[in-house]
Amino acid sequence: MPMLRKHSLEKYLRNRFGPEVTLLSYGVIGKASSNGAQKRYGYGTPVKLTFRVGRRVRSAVLETMKPGPFGHEHPADRAQAMLWDFESYGRLPRHVKALDVGAFTDKKDLVSVAEAQEFFVLTQWTEGASYHLDLERLAKGAALRKLDRKRTVALARYLVQIHARKRRDANLYRRRLRELIGHGECIMGLTDSYPKRFGFITDDLLRTVEEACNRWRWHLRGKTQRLSQVHGDFHPWNVLFKEGVDFAVLDRSRGEWGEPADDVTSMTINYLFFSLCRWGSLQGPFEVLFRLFWDAYVEASQDEDITSCAAPFFAFRGLVLASPVWYPKLPIEVRRSIFRFIENVLDVPRFDPSRVNEYCAV
Secondary structure, three states, rough: OOOEEOOOEHHHHHHHHHHEEEEEEEOHHHOOOOOOOOOOOOOOOOOOEEEEOOOOOEEEEEOOOOOOOOOOOOOHHHHHHHHHHHHHHHHOOOEEOOEEEEEEEEOOOOOOOHHHHHHEEEEEOOOOOEEEEHHHHHHHOOOHHHHHHHHHHHHHHHHHHHHHHEEEOHHHHHHHHHHHHHOOOOOHHHHOOOOOEOOOEEEHHHHHHHHHHHHHHHOOOOOHOOOOEEOOOOHHHHHHEEOOOOOEEEOOOOOOEHHHHHHHHHHHHHHHHHHHHHHHHHHHHHHHHHHHHHHHHHHHHHOHHHHOHHHHHHHHHHHEEEEOOOOOOOOOOHHHHHHHHHHHHOOOOOHHHHHHHHOOOO
């Protein structure tokens, strides 16, 4: 991210919000702890800006994207993501709103896009605690609360709500499946990011996963009626709970429309992940929440077909969680269980939430 200077930030805020703006403070959000105990890699570094407009104190978040190997190598790649964020955030219920989109110049000023070098998006600041903190609490041995169950059901029903909005566009559905395989942030971008060999993870293993996912793409490409409004990156770090079951969501990604299984697998694989890290299998409170999420979603949506669409999306999320780039300190036994889960789920015609431990076994 370009070096931020108070003078440049204040100048930008005055252009955007009026001449009475005074910048009070700015700094990286949760640099030491926001990514949790395991997760290390990230696409950008969000900065909280606190400023006064007249007598009113406001806060906002300045988000950027750094160059990297996941389809973000070129400035145009990163600009595309920022422009899409600005356009789409406000169209998803509960999502924080984007206030502006702009760019940095080579002089580190923040301006409109004509002189752009790197882009940023400015969003609302929203109070709340990341949902991953609930899961970390359970992984440390805390008892499952009634509120934990209520929050899981609330998240499942939220997906039912947004997925109920459908769109007829066969080409767009197929594009999203194509991007699942070939997008820099998705399956091929992830497999290319793995080292030549990392323990048991070899090129042959990664190629086998890719090939199986592409077979699934051909299996799913006729289900174009399933194209739905999606979040696109619905995991615990992108959910902020306020009080009770009131929450906001952050950082929807890659497309406004897609396959509902993308969102459901993105959240539920994290129940499995935290349980694998703690106990080596899906059990205890995480098994309860995993099954509860699937049951609540299928019951409310009546989408029985989602379990026959989940496999390649589980593979995508599993490749993230097992990645030595994203999770460098993960024990090799957990990586092995995740890869067994990926391979076994890709090998059956329909995902069965009651068989997760079988999928993770040899």
